[in-house]
Amino acid sequence: MSDFRGPVRALTSYWYYRDIDLDGIVSMLTEDGVRPTLVADSGAFSAYTAGADVTPKLYGDWLDQWPDLFDYAITLDVINDPDASMRSHLECQQIVGRPLVPVIHYGEPVETLQRYYDLGHRLLALGGLALRDMYSEGKRLRWLIPVFRWVEQHPDVRIHGLGIGAFKQMWKLPWWSVDATSWASGTAYGLTAVFDDERGEMKRYNRADAVSHNERPARLLRARGVDPSVLAGKYVRAWSGSVGADSYRRAERWIRQRRGPITPPDDPALTVRVDDGCGLRIHLATWSGDIGQLVGATDALSRGGMEKRWIPVS
Amino acid sequence: MPITQQYEEAVPLAQLTEHPSNPRRGSVQVIADSIEANGFYGAVIAQRSTGFVVAGNHRLKAAREQGLDSVPVVWLDIDDERARRILLVDNRSSDLAGYDDPELAALLTSLAGSPDALRGTGFADDDLADVLARLNPPSLDELAARHGDEPTDHDMLTSMILRLDRPTANDLRAALASFPGDDDSQRVRGLMRKAGVGTLALADDT
Numbered sequence: 001m002s003d004f005r006g007p008v009r010a011l012t013s014y015w016y017y018r019d020i021d022l023d024g025i026v027s028m029l030t031e032d033g034v035r036p037t038l039v040a041d042s043g044a045f046s047a048y049t050a051g052a053d054v055t056p057k058l059y060g061d062w063l064d065q066w067p068d069l070f071d072y073a074i075t076l077d078v079i080n081d082p083d084a085s086m087r088s089h090l091e092c093q094q095i096v097g098r099p100l101v102p103v104i105h106y107g108e109p110v111e112t113l114q115r116y117y118d119l120g121h122r123l124l125a126l127g128g129l130a131l132r133d134m135y136s137e138g139k140r141l142r143w144l145i146p147v148f149r150w151v152e153q154h155p156d157v158r159i160h161g162l163g164i165g166a167f168k169q170m171w172k173l174p175w176w177s178v179d180a181t182s183w184a185s186g187t188a189y190g191l192t193a194v195f196d197d198e199r200g201e202m203k204r205y206n207r208a209d210a211v212s213h214n215e216r217p218a219r220l221l222r223a224r225g226v227d228p229s230v231l232a233g234k235y236v237r238a239w240s241g242s243v244g245a246d247s248y249r250r251a252e253r254w255i256r257q258r259r260g261p262i263t264p265p266d267d268p269a270l271t272v273r274v275d276d277g278c279g280l281r282i283h284l285a286t287w288s289g290d291i292g293q294l295v296g297a298t299d300a301l302s303r304g305g306m307e308k309r310w311i312p313v314s
Numbered sequence: 315m316p317i318t319q320q321y322e323e324a325v326p327l328a329q330l331t332e333h334p335s336n337p338r339r340g341s342v343q344v345i346a347d348s349i350e351a352n353g354f355y356g357a358v359i360a361q362r363s364t365g366f367v368v369a370g371n372h373r374l375k376a377a378r379e380q381g382l383d384s385v386p387v388v389w390l391d392i393d394d395e396r397a398r399r400i401l402l403v404d405n406r407s408s409d410l411a412g413y414d415d416p417e418l419a420a421l422l423t424s425l426a427g428s429p430d431a432l433r434g435t436g437f438a439d440d441d442l443a444d445v446l447a448r449l450n451p452p453s454l455d456e457l458a459a460r461h462g463d464e465p466t467d468h469d470m471l472t473s474m475i476l477r478l479d480r481p482t483a484n485d486l487r488a489a490l491a492s493f494p495g496d497d498d499s500q501r502v503r504g505l506m507r508k509a510g511v512g513t514l515a516l517a518d519d520t
Contacts, residue, residue, distance in 0.1 A: 064331055080472075105468075107465065129474075136469075137461070138462065139465075139469045141457055141462075141463075142461055142462050142463060142464060142465045142466065143465045143469065144464040145457055145458050145461070146463055146464070148454055149463075152454070171451055172451055173451075174451075198412045198413065199448070200448040213443055219409065221428040223410070258448070258449060258450070259451060260453065314394060
């Protein structure tokens with residue numbers, strides 16, 4: 001049984017949700033009267049890989065459809081060119097007609113943060129950290145440490161980490177918020193994210209492990225009322241995703257308990273005054289087909305009644 | 315259920331048998347270290363009718379390793395089925411237990427500073443470090459000491475993935491290899507110069 005009752009947090013991309021009724025999504029993700037917190041981005045990279053373009057106009061029109069829905073929206077960015085990225089950001093804000101969160105990319109000089117700070121931004125997103133050649137923790141940290149040292153000198157700044165899926169990365173640095181696809185990224189291979197609250201570890205529960213009663217992840221699952229056998233044999237990918245979503249929400253609580261409060265920034269891009277901002281916020285990046293897994297939580301699994309809450313979005 | 319009929323006495327190890335159905339696999343070494351540091355405390359729990367140990371099978375093994383002649387035993391007057399139940403629950407209840415990290419850290423830290431340090435606790439210095447790491451995120455200085463705090467030239471390199479059919483990939487490798495250079499960037503620039511494209515590559519010629 002999941003004992004976590006904080007809000008569901010999701011990252012919803014224009015590219016995946018452009019034709020979706022987001023009020024319905026909010027209704028689906030509302031748990032015990034607690035509304036979800038949503039962050040928006042363009043999904044431009046996903047669109048690009050699909051051979052399409054996301055323009056500031058399209059992105060802005062979509063954001064206008066849902067003026068009060070997102071806590072904040074992330075800009076359309078240009079990779080590998082800080083000047084072009086800033087120009088694009090300013091243009092994008094103008095076309096969209098609302099402040100957006102700028103993105104500073106891996107490798108850009110720390111002074112870039114200062115330039116956005118001087119423009120009045122207090123919530124800054126760091127990107128380029130989830131790329132394929134970012135496998136080395138040291139490589140990421142050698143850039144992130146000077147960045148967070150700059151943040152220490154600017155205590156009114158908060159940082160959003162784009163694509164920060166590794167639990168250890170979330171724990172080691174004082175992010176205000178992150179987004180991650182890793183809660184579901186192993187499900188295609190029979191790997192389920194299972195958070196170990198006692199040891200502070202995100203484990204990957206292999207489909208094959210489910211036959212072993214001695215595996216610690218299996219014990220953790222049972223302790224939450226989940227029969228590990230649903231993740232083996234007749235493996236159902238959606239269930240794996242639901243357990244993964246629950247695990248990342250547990251990880252958020254674990255980090256919050258230890259890191260203590262990190263208050264929200266006073267940033268013009270923040271459209272909703274979040275009142276639960278006392279710590280890390282892990283937004284689970286979703287596409288419209290898997291968002292229901294965020295609330296197909298483990299207690300529903302334990303009752304075998306997931307279908308009642310599993311509302312696929314077509 | 316009332317208290318099970320039990321009697322305690324010192325029993326020669328030869329009269330005790332590890333339970334043949336015991337599925338538990340634990341660390342005899344940790345218990346042996348504890349016996350050495352703390353002496354044998356408590357008692358082994360055994361079924362009187364069979365001499366099978368239902369709780370403390372690893373303590374019995376450790377006692378043998380430590381060369382003890384006898385150990386305190388609490389004899390239970392129980393049937394075989396109850397013996398098997400106790401065998402399971404004694405381990406299972408331990409499986410389901412956890413630690414309160416702040417209290418564990420405080421206890422271990424207080425002992426770590428004593429002359430015997432963590433001897434006989436089953437915990438090592440690394441375990442204490444792990445507990446402390448779970449309680450407090452590393453500082454930026456600690457991270458910098460471990461990883462550095464300045465990106466290296468190598469860190470700044472970008473990997474690119476091209477999806478090519480095999481003949482084209484082989485051709486590209488051969489073409490790149492034909493240009494001199496210490497690294498991929500120099501060889502690619504050579505190729506681009508030859509093709510007359512690329513701002514940086516063409517600037518190399520000026």
